[in-house]
Amino acid sequence: MNPIMSMLGQMMKGGMNPQTMVKQMMNNSQVMSNPIGKNIMEMAQSGNVSGIEELGRNIAKERGLDFDKAFSEFKSNFGMK
Numbered sequence: 001m002n003p004i005m006s007m008l009g010q011m012m013k014g015g016m017n018p019q020t021m022v023k024q025m026m027n028n029s030q031v032m033s034n035p036i037g038k039n040i041m042e043m044a045q046s047g048n049v050s051g052i053e054e055l056g057r058n059i060a061k062e063r064g065l066d067f068d069k070a071f072s073e074f075k076s077n078f079g080m081k
Contacts, residue, residue, distance in 0.1 A: 026045070031037040036055070043051040060067035 057067045
């Protein structure tokens with residue numbers, strides 16, 4: 001699993017709030033040395049939710065995935081509705 005997704009998963013399972021997650025991920029050298037991870041963190045910090053969604057949709061499209069289905073599965077893995 002991607003180190004960024006693994007860290008995010010651990011934080012979400014631990015019940016960490018989103019602001020704390022972003023702060024911890026910004027202090028993680030693996031995340032911040034990854035150009036995509038750094039871009040996501042900058043968008044999250046600035047509140048650019050639509051930019052994050054667009055990035056996710058583009059990555060899903062490149063990989064031949066249905067974004068809405070993949071995101072729904074992602075949320076269900078972490079007990080989110």
